[in-house]
Each structure stands twice: as C-alpha cells, then as structure tokens.
Amino acid sequence: MTSVALAFSGGLDTTVCVSLLEEEYGYDEVVGVTVDVGQPESEFAEARETADAHGLDLHVVDAKAEFAELCFESVRANATYQGYPLGTALARPVIANAILEVAVDAGYDALALGCTGKGNDQLRSETVWRSSDLDVVAPVRELELTREWEMEYAEANDLPVQSGNDGVWSIDTNLWSRSVEGGDLEGPGHVPGEEIYAWTTDPATVTDTELVEIEFEDGYPVAVDGEELDPVELVRALNDRAGSYGVGRTDMMEDRMLGLKVRENYEHPAATTLLAAHEALEGLVLTKDERDFKRRVDDEWAQKGYEGLVDHPLMAALEGFVDETQSRVTGTVTIKFEGGRARPVARESEYAAYSEDAASFNTEDIGGITQNDATGVAKYHGFQGRLANAATDALAERADEDGNSE
Numbered sequence: 001m002t003s004v005a006l007a008f009s010g011g012l013d014t015t016v017c018v019s020l021l022e023e024e025y026g027y028d029e030v031v032g033v034t035v036d037v038g039q040p041e042s043e044f045a046e047a048r049e050t051a052d053a054h055g056l057d058l059h060v061v062d063a064k065a066e067f068a069e070l071c072f073e074s075v076r077a078n079a080t081y082q083g084y085p086l087g088t089a090l091a092r093p094v095i096a097n098a099i100l101e102v103a104v105d106a107g108y109d110a111l112a113l114g115c116t117g118k119g120n121d122q123l124r125s126e127t128v129w130r131s132s133d134l135d136v137v138a139p140v141r142e143l144e145l146t147r148e149w150e151m152e153y154a155e156a157n158d159l160p161v162q163s164g165n166d167g168v169w170s171i172d173t174n175l176w177s178r179s180v181e182g183g184d185l186e187g188p189g190h191v192p193g194e195e196i197y198a199w200t201t202d203p204a205t206v207t208d209t210e211l212v213e214i215e216f217e218d219g220y221p222v223a224v225d226g227e228e229l230d231p232v233e234l235v236r237a238l239n240d241r242a243g244s245y246g247v248g249r250t251d252m253m254e255d256r257m258l259g260l261k262v263r264e265n266y267e268h269p270a271a272t273t274l275l276a277a278h279e280a281l282e283g284l285v286l287t288k289d290e291r292d293f294k295r296r297v298d299d300e301w302a303q304k305g306y307e308g309l310v311d312h313p314l315m316a317a318l319e320g321f322v323d324e325t326q327s328r329v330t331g332t333v334t335i336k337f338e339g340g341r342a343r344p345v346a347r348e349s350e351y352a353a354y355s356e357d358a359a360s361f362n363t364e365d366i367g368g369i370t371q372n373d374a375t376g377v378a379k380y381h382g383f384q385g386r387l388a389n390a391a392t393d394a395l396a397e398r399a400d401e402d403g404n405s406e
Contacts, residue, residue: 001028004110005103008032010047013114013140015159016150018054020139021112032058033102035095037067038175050160061098068231071176075278076219076326077301083250085271087177089306092124110135117141120257124308175235177268188263199267203246203340210337214277219326221274235270242269246340273342277333280344285328285351297321
C-alpha cells in the first residue's frame with residue numbers, strides 16, 4: 001500500500017488534491033498534515049471540516065514557536081524583499097520541515113503539495129523535501145490545472161471549499177503576515193476594497209495616535225511597554241495594536257523567483273513595527289561603516305530568506321556577521337502609531353555610539369577637538385573632484401582656442 005503526506009490547509013488547491021492523489025496518482029492512503037504557524041483557529045476548524053468530508057486523517061503540528069524565532073532572526077537582519085517582510089517566505093521551510101518529519105516518522109512513500117507552477121512556495125517547500133528520499137508530487141502543477149477548473153471540480157464533486165470569498169481569493173495567514181491574491185486582485189489597475197483586509201484598520205479613518213516602547217536584547221525583541229513576552233505573544237500583541245492604527249499594508253508588484261511579476265497584497269502590522277524599531281536602534285549603536293556593510297549583508301539575508309533557503313551555507317556566514325553586530329543592539333525604541341505608520345520617535349541604549357555634547361551646537365570643543373579643526377577637513381573635502389573638473393575645463397578651453405585659431 002502506498003501512502004502520501006499532503007500539505008493540507010482545507011483551501012481550494014489542497015481540497016482538490018486529496019481526490020486527485022487517489023484518482024490520478026493511485027495512492028492508497030492520503031494523509032493531511034496541517035502545520036500551525038499562527039493561523040487563526042477558524043482555519044483549523046475549516047481544515048478539519050474539509051478533512052472530515054474527505055474521510056481524511058489529519059495531523060496538526062504546532063510550529064509557532066519555531067516560526068516566531070525565525071521571524072525574529074529576520075528582524076535582526078532587517079529583512080524585507082521589495083518592501084515585503086517575508087512572512088509567507090519564512091513560513092514555508094518551517095512548514096515543509098514539519099511535514100517531512102511526520103512523513104519520515106510514519107514511513108510514508110511521498111510528499112504532496114497543492115502549489116501551482118507559477119508560485120514561489122513550490123520552490124521553498126521542495127528545496128526541503130528533495131533533501132529526502134521521498135517522492136514529491138504536485139498535482140495542480142503537474143496536471144496544469146487552473147483555478148477555474150478546480151472550482152468547477154470542487155462543485156461537481158460536492159467538496160467544501162474553505163478559502164476566502166468561496167475560493168476566489170487565495171489567502172495565506174501566519175503569525176508574521178497575511179497575504180491575499182487572486183480574482184480581481186490580479187489586475188494591477190484594480191483598486192482593492194477594504195473587504196480584502198482583516199488585520200488592519202483603514203488608515204484613512206484613523207485619527208488617534210499611540211506611543212509604544214519596544215525593548216531589544218542582542219537585536220531580539222523581548223518586551224513591549226516593559227512587559228516581557230515570548231516571541232509568539234509579542235508578535236500577536238503588536239499585530240493587534242499596530243493593526244488598529246492601519247500599520248502594515250503592502251500593495252506591490254512582486255518579482256517572483258520564476259521570473260513572473262505578480263500583484264500581491266499583504267498585511268504585517270507587527271513586522272512593520274519591529275523592523276522600524278530595530279533599524280532605529282541600530283542607527284543609534286552601530287557605526288556608519290558597520291551600517292553600510294550590514295545593508296549588503298541584510299540584502300543577501302533577505303534574498304535567501306525570500307527564496308526559502310534558510311539552511312543555505314551562505315546564511316550561516318551572513319548570520320555570523322549579524323550576530324557580531326547585534327551584540328550591541330540592546331536598548332529601547334519608542335514607536336508612534338499614527339495614520340498607518342509606525343514611526344520611531346525615541347531610542348535609548350547604553351551602547352549608543354553617540355555623544356550629545358559632541359553633536360550639540362552649544363559646545364565649543366570636545367576632548368580637545370575644536371570647531372576650527374574642521375577647517376582643514378573642509379579644505380580637502382572634494383579636493384580630487386575639484387582637480388578633475390579643473391583639468392577637464394582646461395582641456396575644453398584649449399580645444400576652443402585651437403578651433404578658433406584655424
């Protein structure tokens with residue numbers, strides 16, 4: 001008897017895949033695995049309802065803590081991809097590893113997912129799975145199914161579809177972000193209505209403001225307004241507070257790994273808040289040279305994170321540098337929520353690479369350095385550029401003189 005573990009959400013794609021794995025691929029047993037990375041409880045209830053309708057054995061794996069820790073690693077690296085805080089991207093390897101562990105422990109023959117051939121998640125999941133000896137199956141991709149065909153198939157076979165707006169939208173929710181795509185949203189010229197948002201209030205309607213203090217230790221967020229929270233609790237708390245001020249909406253044209261450019265809508269209130277606070281604290285404690293170089297490291301970390309390659313050898317090397325810099329990223333940042341923004345308005349740290357006396361306009365000298373000492377620097381600043389411009393001007397003037405003499 002052959003068996004397959006299906007990454008199961010109860011949404012349209014995975015609902016259809018259950019039947020297809022039996023009818024088209026001939027598996028004797030299909031087992032669903034749902035991995036908890038912070039989805040709302042309603043999604044698990046829907047997954048169970050769909051599983052029951054199929055007579056599907058469903059395993060639920062709690063990976064919230066592991067996922068939250070990875071999200072906090074992304075904060076230390078200021079990781080965003082084209083403005084997107086990597087929610088879905090970082091969740092996929094965590095989910096894939098959890099499903100692989102279930103399949104290996106149970107002795108299943110294969111792993112299956114409901115991804116199309118146009119998205120990123122097939123790559124992020126399969127890079128984990130293909131490190132094993134199990135077969136990998138992707139019915140929607142391999143059978144070249146369209147969303148319209150899937151909806152018709154589900155209706156014809158009386159399959160329950162639990163995927164926002166009767167399956168018109170594809171919605172992916174986790175602790176770090178919520179994404180909505182499909183339907184009218186695929187059109188770059190379509191203006192989405194407020195009905196696509198669930199985590200954030202319309203920023204145009206927000207008139208109140210609020211200050212929140214976020215504490216970091218070694219670059220990790222550890223407390224909000226003086227209350228220490230574990231990563232899962234902290235993210236949830238900030239999702240609620242920041243979201244109520246309309247913080248954390250992204251409407252973007254995203255360049256996917258396969259070369260496609262797609263319209264995506266994301267919500268990520270806590271991620272936006274923590275990334276803004278962390279970068280503000282780095283601005284206080286790191287030197288200019290460290291910050292300049294770290295931007296390059298952060299960009300590489302974000303790229304690999306977006307690709308789902310969190311176990312790539314390069315990531316270990318990048319994190320070695322990140323770890324070294326974060327040893328001083330300890331302190332507090334005050335964020336002001338206002339009209340859809342999370343704006344840093346104060347920052348404090350014992351590691352501050354800053355001297356108020358040195359920066360003050362009311363101080364004559366600091367440590368024997370006077371204002372007049374800057375005169376020599378000012379004279380040399382841009383000196384090579386002035387020499388180059390002068391040489392160019394002299395040659396141009398000589399050419400004009402030669403032309404006039406002919």
